[in-house]
Amino acid sequence: MPDNSAPLRVLAFAGSLRRNSYNRHLIDAATGSAPAGLSLTVHDSIADIPLFNEDLEADAAGGPDGVMRLRAAVAAADGVLIATPEYNQSLPGVLKNTLDWLSRNDAALGEVLSGKPVAIMGATPGRWGTRLAQSQLRHALAAVGALVMTSPQLYIAEAASALDTATNDFDDATRKRLHRFLEGFQSWIHQLRGERRP
Numbered sequence: 001m002p003d004n005s006a007p008l009r010v011l012a013f014a015g016s017l018r019r020n021s022y023n024r025h026l027i028d029a030a031t032g033s034a035p036a037g038l039s040l041t042v043h044d045s046i047a048d049i050p051l052f053n054e055d056l057e058a059d060a061a062g063g064p065d066g067v068m069r070l071r072a073a074v075a076a077a078d079g080v081l082i083a084t085p086e087y088n089q090s091l092p093g094v095l096k097n098t099l100d101w102l103s104r105n106d107a108a109l110g111e112v113l114s115g116k117p118v119a120i121m122g123a124t125p126g127r128w129g130t131r132l133a134q135s136q137l138r139h140a141l142a143a144v145g146a147l148v149m150t151s152p153q154l155y156i157a158e159a160a161s162a163l164d165t166a167t168n169d170f171d172d173a174t175r176k177r178l179h180r181f182l183e184g185f186q187s188w189i190h191q192l193r194g195e196r197r198p
């Protein structure tokens with residue numbers, strides 16, 4: 001019987017390599033907005049994930065170090081939180097590339113996203129809040145067998161006006177939205193595990 005009083009471990013990362021990424025700041029804000037019972041660990045960056053190539057898989061027995069590090073972190077987590085930018089009405093190539101690596105069957109860990117609860121969110125300086133990127137990200141995650149939370153959804157539009165650039169903190173209203181979103185994710189994970197939320 002799983003212990004549903006233990007905090008759920010969620011691995012969080014942003015699909016952007018940009019130094020001052022809104023989505024990375026959103027991930028950082030999530031760590032401070034998580035409800036009790038949800039423990040977020042930020043995966044530093046996906047910058048060390050090379051372009052997917054089956055030859056690299058064969059050469060490095062499963063994958064390069066950056067891939068193996070992320071794969072192990074995903075496997076150990078109870079859920080995964082991804083913040084995606086929107087590029088050309090889709091998810092960024094670096095994020096899709098990361099999912100392609102994670103989708104591969106690891107000799108020791110298996111397909112780490114298969115059956116994994118995942119929540120997606122996104123921030124953009126634009127007006128539509130990454131709706132199209134999230135839709136395509138949801139589609140790719142479904143293809144790898146991830147259990148993507150359907151509701152609530154979190155679209156941060158006009159992020160420049162919600163972020164204090166001196167502190168890199170999002171405003172109160174955004175942090176409240178994040179908190180409610182993460183409460184939803186907590187419930188979603190418990191629901192998938194057949195547990196009542198403690």
Ligand SMILES: Cc1cc2nc3c(=O)[nH]c(=O)nc-3n(C[C@H](O)[C@H](O)[C@H](O)COP(=O)(O)O)c2cc1C
Nearest residue numbers: 016018021022023024085086087088089124125126
């Ligand atoms: C190649 C490219 C395409 C973009 N396309 C979109 C788009 O379709 N929709 C949108 O809202 N923003 C678009 N943007 C703006 C991004 O939302 C913006 O650069 C954002 O800061 C990226 O996320 P980040 O801050 O987490 O790196 C695009 C930016 C780039 C560089």
